[in-house]
Amino acid sequence: MDDTKLRKAQGARLKSARVAAGYRSAREAALSNEWSESTYRAHEGGTRTIGQDDAERYANRFRFDGVQVSARGILFGDEDAGEPVREGGNIVGVAGLISAGGLIDTGSEQIPDDTNLYEIEVPFPVPEGTIAFRVEGPSMHPRYDPEDVILCSKHGENPENLVGAYAAVRTIDGQRYLKRLLRGSRRGLYHLESHNAPLISDVRLKWSSGIIATVHGQHWKRLVQG
Numbered sequence: 665m666d667d668t669k670l671r672k673a674q675g676a677r678l679k680s681a682r683v684a685a686g687y688r689s690a691r692e693a694a695l696s697n698e699w700s701e702s703t704y705r706a707h708e709g710g711t712r713t714i715g716q717d718d719a720e721r722y723a724n725r726f727r728f729d730g731v732q733v734s735a736r737g738i739l740f741g742d743e744d745a746g747e748p749v750r751e752g753g754n755i756v757g758v759a760g761l762i763s764a765g766g767l768i769d770t771g772s773e774q775i776p777d778d779t780n781l782y783e784i785e786v787p788f789p790v791p792e793g794t795i796a797f798r799v800e801g802p803s804m805h806p807r808y809d810p811e812d813v814i815l816c817s818k819h820g821e822n823p824e825n826l827v828g829a830y831a832a833v834r835t836i837d838g839q840r841y842l843k844r845l846l847r848g849s850r851r852g853l854y855h856l857e858s859h860n861a862p863l864i865s866d867v868r869l870k871w872s873s874g875i876i877a878t879v880h881g882q883h884w885k886r887l888v889q890g
């Protein structure tokens with residue numbers, strides 16, 4: 665499933681949960697639950713990838729109103745209903761390190777774009793086109809810890825759709841970061857915000873993707889290559 669189809673499928677599942685919970689519109693759901701209306705509309709409309717935290721927030725609210733819905737169901741669909749998942753099920757390739765701080769030394773793992781360092785097993789099925797990065801650095805604690813892995817789409821998405829959200833990004837000079845994405849001082853530039861580190865200002869991005877899910881360090885297992 666490509667990134668556009670993934671977002672549309674997530675949005676359709678979110679809309680179904682919202683309607684089942686009795687909210688007549690996306691606006692009503694957002695205002696009633698004090699969510700950002702623009703963000704919720706983008707999620708339901710399929711123009712912005714839904715992250716794990718948002719999926720849990722939506723599921724908790726809609727489930728409370730009597731709907732059988734889970735964050736996993738919003739993100740990945742009902743496995744029993746035949747929602748497509750990545751061939752290999754719970755196996756995902758780790759494409760490298762991603763910095764939750766300043767610059768990191770990635771010299772030992774600079775690899776071509778469609779190659780993975782190794783594969784890991786995660787506790788749930790993942791959609792086709794999912795890749796993982798292993799978090800390095802403490803600047804996003806307590807949201808992300810070193811040795812966590814983040815899952816995102818290898819296809820990426822328009823950074824304008826990610827403004828205000830946590831995202832995996834690669835700058836034009838090849839550095840990878842896990843940061844909150846903000847608009848920069850002029851068009852085409854972005855600021856990268858951390859919890860515990862200085863702002864990285866006015867960078868140009870080669871690739872960006874929303875965070876589909878986070879797997880904490882103790883919940884993934886590296887597979888031994890035969």
